[in-house]
Amino acid sequence: MQEFFQLVVSGVATGGIFASLALALVLIYNAMGLVNFAQGEMAMFATFLAYSLVGTGMSFWIAFPVTLVLAFVGGIAVQRIVIKPVERAPVLTLVIITLGLATLINGLAGFIWSYVPRSFPSPFSADTVGIGGVFISYRDLGVIAVSGLVLLVVYLLLQRTTVGLTMRAAAHHPEASRLLGVHVSWMLALGWGLASAVGAVSGMMVAPILLLEPNMMQSIIIYAFAAAVLGGIESPLGAVIGGLIVGVTVNLAGTYIPNAGDLELAFGLGIIILVLILKPNGLFGRAAIRRV
Amino acid sequence: MNRIRTAPPRYWLVGLVVVLFVGLPTVISSFLASEWGQALVLAIAIMGLNILVGYSGQLSLGHGAFMALGAYISAILVHRYRLDFLLTIPIAAVATGLVGFLFGVPALRLSPLYLALATFALAVVSPSLIKRPADLTGGVQGILVPQPDAPPFASDAFNAVTGTAMTSDQWIYYVILFCTLLLFWLAWNLGRHRPGRAMRAIRDAEVAAATSGINVAGYKTLAFAISAFYAGTAGSLLALSTGFVSPDAFPVSLSIQLLVGAVIGGLASIPGPLLGAIFAFFLPIESNQWVPSQTWIPDQITATVKNAGPAVSYGVVLILVMMFAPNGIVGLVKAGYVVLNRRLRGAADRETGQVPPDPQTV
Numbered sequence: 001m002q003e004f005f006q007l008v009v010s011g012v013a014t015g016g017i018f019a020s021l022a023l024a025l026v027l028i029y030n031a032m033g034l035v036n037f038a039q040g041e042m043a044m045f046a047t048f049l050a051y052s053l054v055g056t057g058m059s060f061w062i063a064f065p066v067t068l069v070l071a072f073v074g075g076i077a078v079q080r081i082v083i084k085p086v087e088r089a090p091v092l093t094l095v096i097i098t099l100g101l102a103t104l105i106n107g108l109a110g111f112i113w114s115y116v117p118r119s120f121p122s123p124f125s126a127d128t129v130g131i132g133g134v135f136i137s138y139r140d141l142g143v144i145a146v147s148g149l150v151l152l153v154v155y156l157l158l159q160r161t162t163v164g165l166t167m168r169a170a171a172h173h174p175e176a177s178r179l180l181g182v183h184v185s186w187m188l189a190l191g192w193g194l195a196s197a198v199g200a201v202s203g204m205m206v207a208p209i210l211l212l213e214p215n216m217m218q219s220i221i222i223y224a225f226a227a228a229v230l231g232g233i234e235s236p237l238g239a240v241i242g243g244l245i246v247g248v249t250v251n252l253a254g255t256y257i258p259n260a261g262d263l264e265l266a267f268g269l270g271i272i273i274l275v276l277i278l279k280p281n282g283l284f285g286r287a288a289i290r291r292v
Numbered sequence: 293m294n295r296i297r298t299a300p301p302r303y304w305l306v307g308l309v310v311v312l313f314v315g316l317p318t319v320i321s322s323f324l325a326s327e328w329g330q331a332l333v334l335a336i337a338i339m340g341l342n343i344l345v346g347y348s349g350q351l352s353l354g355h356g357a358f359m360a361l362g363a364y365i366s367a368i369l370v371h372r373y374r375l376d377f378l379l380t381i382p383i384a385a386v387a388t389g390l391v392g393f394l395f396g397v398p399a400l401r402l403s404p405l406y407l408a409l410a411t412f413a414l415a416v417v418s419p420s421l422i423k424r425p426a427d428l429t430g431g432v433q434g435i436l437v438p439q440p441d442a443p444p445f446a447s448d449a450f451n452a453v454t455g456t457a458m459t460s461d462q463w464i465y466y467v468i469l470f471c472t473l474l475l476f477w478l479a480w481n482l483g484r485h486r487p488g489r490a491m492r493a494i495r496d497a498e499v500a501a502a503t504s505g506i507n508v509a510g511y512k513t514l515a516f517a518i519s520a521f522y523a524g525t526a527g528s529l530l531a532l533s534t535g536f537v538s539p540d541a542f543p544v545s546l547s548i549q550l551l552v553g554a555v556i557g558g559l560a561s562i563p564g565p566l567l568g569a570i571f572a573f574f575l576p577i578e579s580n581q582w583v584p585s586q587t588w589i590p591d592q593i594t595a596t597v598k599n600a601g602p603a604v605s606y607g608v609v610l611i612l613v614m615m616f617a618p619n620g621i622v623g624l625v626k627a628g629y630v631v632l633n634r635r636l637r638g639a640a641d642r643e644t645g646q647v648p649p650d651p652q653t654v
Contacts, residue, residue, distance in 0.1 A: 033405075034405070035405055035408070035409055037408075037412065082611060085615055086614065086615055089614075089618075091404060091405060092345070092349070092351050092404055092408075093614050093618060095351060095404075095405065095408050096351075096551065096555060096610060096614050097610065097611050097614045097615070099353070099548060099551065099610065100606070100607045100608070100609075100610025100611040100614065101607060101611060102607070103545075103548055103603050103604075103606050103607035103610065104603070104604055104606075104607025104608055104610075104611065105607070106603050106607075107601070107602070107603025107604035107605075107606075107607060108604060110603065111601075111604060218416060218544065219416070222413050222416050222417070225409050225412075225413060226413075229406070229409065263420060263421075263424060265416065265417050265420055266417050266420065266421060268413065268417070269410075269413045269414060269416075269417045272409065272410055272413050273398070273410060273413075276398070276401075276402055276406055276410055277398050277401070280401065280402065280406065
């Protein structure tokens with residue numbers, strides 16, 4: 001039983017990482033009805049930037065916000081340069097472009113930092129703390145705290161500030177917002193920047209666990225897809241809850257199902273397929289109504 | 293005779309291309325023949341993807357997984373049951389087609405975006421799924437597939453032309469070429485007859501197609517099945533050509549490579565997949581040979597370019613093509629032909645002959 005709770009707690013920690021990336025996906029989906037296949041690679045690139053910053057002797061806690069700002073600017077730049085010219089193209093065109101972007105960023109990271117896996121410093125100590133007989137590592141607690149904080153900040157930004165309100169308005173009713181004087185296109189860019197920054201958090205949290213290399217996010221993005229689909233792809237809250245469920249499930253399944261080993265990733269695929277077949281709108285999504 | 297004389301020029305072009313590909317191994321080395329064979333394998337798989345994406349408008353990012361299935365079916369049949377490899381090709385193709393059909397049924401319910409997502413996940417997961425039944429698939433090591441020798445009739449004919457003995461690589465090239473021609477001919481017929489028209493109608497306006505009496509669900513699953521059939525054939529031929537199957541031969545990047553080829557060549561066209569395959573296959577190989585040959589580039593950069601080069605160039609090419617030429621090479625050539633024609637016909641025609649732009653397929 002003790003082992004079970006320990007697994008649940010570390011599952012929540014991984015779930016927080018999935019939730020951050022899933023939230024990034026949801027932000028972009030809400031802004032333009034598109035799944036950004038490059039989200040994971042963008043996060044990976046940001047993590048490499050953080051790695052380089054730390055490598056220059058900067059402390060992790062300064063490198064962290066600096067990376068977030070860089071990721072934010074980078075996200076806006078990507079939207080302006082690559083996505084904006086094709087904003088009105090069919091969704092398949094956009095999907096292929098984000099895939100191209102993913103391949104490009106992956107290759108660029110390989111070009112700059114090579115494909116040799118590197119260890120990424122963890123800001124938290126590897127010690128454990130006992131709470132009621134359950135031993136929890138500070139790393140897990142730290143990851144939970146950081147992801148929780150980021151999710152809270154995003155929530156407050158979207159729900160409690162004028163910018164957040166404008167962003168949501170631009171996503172829901174572009175024409176009406178434009179009539180009211182909202183710079184819709186820039187709001188979309190802002191959404192990309194925000195998503196990129198939130199994704200970067202997941203990258204920096206996962207890098208100490210996995211090793212940092214250009215393909216690091218390839219498995220994480222699958223879990224994030226699973227989380228976003230499970231929660232309902234247009235629901236930010238759903239992404240967070242979906243992420244936690246996926247994190248805990250994968251962690252438990254990896255331990256309790258014999259010989260699971262590298263099949264853990266298949267659970268992600270399994271969740272995606274099951275949800276899409278049984279409940280395509282996810283837990284918190286609205287049913288899609290199509291006018292014909 | 294008369295039919296031949298009055299055939300439109302593009303039929304002559306097709307004939308020329310076929311003769312070129314048949315004659316190719318007699319002038320290039322056995323190793324290059326094997327490379328060109330693999331490019332043709334890619335062309336078959338891309339044609340399958342083209343039928344799915346270009347004609348029926350469903351996006352699959354997991355065709356590498358279907359190729360893997362075809363390859364492993366063939367390899368296991370040869371390795372365990374000692375079947376003749378040539379016999380296993382149709383078996384692998386049909387079996388993969390059936391799996392594609394089964395995959396196409398749930399795919400019906402999904403929006404294109406979700407389908408892309410699910411198939412992408414499939415592509416990422418498939419290498420670890422293959423490793424699992426290690427007894428059957430040989431785990432990480434994979435399975436060796438013995439390459440067949442050329443049969444006497446082919447060997448004699450080849451010897452008569454070139455004066456050298458036919459290597460098994462050259463024989464395999466001809467097997468692949470035969471399959472490519474057959475499958476391209478099938479795709480061409482499919483595209484211009486009832487199923488092709490139905491699929492395009494579904495792609496462009498699903499509701500309108502349904503009200504015109506087209507069985508939308510039926511044709512969408514059919515497209516999936518045919519597409520998987522092509523991918524299975526390609527996988528089987530790839531196993532034959534490389535003489536080896538392993539989980540790492542079918543990474544996500546293979547699925548991306550297929551998509552790159554389909555998009556570059558031009559979707560919903562017959563020559564597109566061939567052109568796209570040649571491009572997608574030789575781009576990394578050529579750039580890997582060109583960069584080290586340039587002595588002014590430092591060694592460290594050469595090493596990283598070898599690793600990262602294909603990814604970067606694929607990414608850039610995908611983005612640029614989708615931005616500026618969504619109909620690929622074929623679309624560009626067609627547009628150029630239209631412009632040229634209009635120029636040649638003169639000013640009077642130019643005013644009246646407003647040619648509508650090609651509809652964007654993706």
